Amino acid sequence: xxxxxxxxxxxxxxxxxxxxxxxxxxxxxxxxxxxxxxxxxxxxxxxxxxxxxxxxxxxxxxxxxxxxxxxxxxxxxxxxxxxxxxxxxxxxxxxxxxxxxxxxxxxxxxxxxxxxxxxxxxxxxxxxxxxxxxxxxxxxxxxxxxxxxxxxxxxxxxxxxxxxxxxxxxxxxxxxxxxxxxxxxxxxxxxxxxxxxxxxxxxxxxxxxxxxxxxxxxxxxxxxxxxxxxxxxxxxxxxxxxxxxxxxxxxxxxxxxxxxxxxxxxxxxxxxxxxxxxxxxxxxxxxxxxxxxxxxxxxxxxxxxxxxxxxxxxxxxxxxxxxxxxx
Numbered sequence: 178x179x180x181x182x183x184x185x186x187x188x189x190x191x192x193x194x195x196x197x198x199x200x201x202x203x204x205x206x207x208x209x210x211x212x213x214x215x216x217x218x219x220x221x222x223x224x225x226x227x228x229x230x231x232x233x234x235x236x237x238x239x240x241x242x243x244x245x246x247x248x249x250x251x252x253x254x255x256x257x258x259x260x261x262x263x264x265x266x267x268x269x270x271x272x273x274x275x276x277x278x279x280x281x282x283x284x285x286x287x288x289x290x291x292x293x294x295x296x297x298x299x300x301x302x303x304x305x306x307x308x309x310x311x312x313x314x315x316x317x318x319x320x321x322x323x324x325x326x327x328x329x330x331x332x333x334x335x336x337x338x339x340x341x342x343x344x345x346x347x348x349x350x351x352x353x354x355x356x357x358x359x360x361x362x363x364x365x366x367x368x369x370x371x372x373x374x375x376x377x378x379x380x381x382x383x384x385x386x387x388x389x390x391x392x393x394x395x396x397x398x399x400x401x402x403x404x405x406x407x408x409x410x411x412x413x414x415x416x417x418x419x420x421x422x423x424x425x426x427x428x429x430x431x432x433x434x435x436x437x438x439x440x441x442x443x444x445x446x447x448x449x450x451x452x453x454x455x456x457x458x459x460x461x462x463x464x465x466x467x468x469x470x471x472x473x474x475x476x477x478x479x480x481x482x483x484x485x486x487x488x489x490x491x492x493x494x495x496x497x498x499x500x501x502x503x504x
Contacts, residue, residue: 178202178214180221183429187218193294198465210221238481242474246466249448252475260455263477268295271379271475272336274450276302276375286313286372286438287330288415289348290381292452294323297332305338311372312344314415314437324348324416344368346436348477349396349417358412359436373442378449382465383413384458412461414440414451414470422460422491424467443470450475460481463491
């Protein structure tokens, strides 16, 4: 069966409501073959099945997050025991949300991470838009496409329409002088300035687990990560902005090596969508919510409930911030 015929078969079944028996007669195949073709349509990405909570089931939880942290919106997925399936379920909801809010001439600053990459894989839209997806961070040869904003931006543009713009610089450099030289480059400056003018930013929240993603990437040494943790860091935003549980930056030293959007840049973007499906990121999510960066939070039901419980248990005033560790 050709791709066009497979698409038609899927449309007739999922949208027009024809039965498998109806399709078997129409396409002159067995009913069993229709079932196999429908599964094949899912494997090929022609059909995406998304399971979400009934709107009333999570409304109170969404309102609790909005009221507690002053965010604009919460996106909450059903829970799943398998972490990869969990990531896919949440990514599908975020992709659907993007499909609803994207506009012509809009700019989306694109971060990195497995959750952000999953959103691009699950994006499906019948509406083409003249929008732009701009890398919010430079490139990295480690970590595969999940840690390469250019790959993610290109896929989002292919799925939603519009164009993608590469930030032609490495994600992190060795020293501040090298960073200053790159930022002075007209190509790098123009792309980063466009990301700073974004209407929407799509970012992940990282944890600081031993053998975590940023350590495996080699962006920071185990000693640097351990030092940040001793200073109170519980998460990274954009892969390099370390924050504590109160949302305060731990040290600016990491930003002096990064080619990408800063915490302050993100605060100026009208709608920053933070996506985190992993239960290991509870404290990091709480810190990110308190940082004033996040406008839309996308998490699982269990994570949302735990974040709210942790916030209630730690609702006292923030202690004075410790001095930043020496570089």
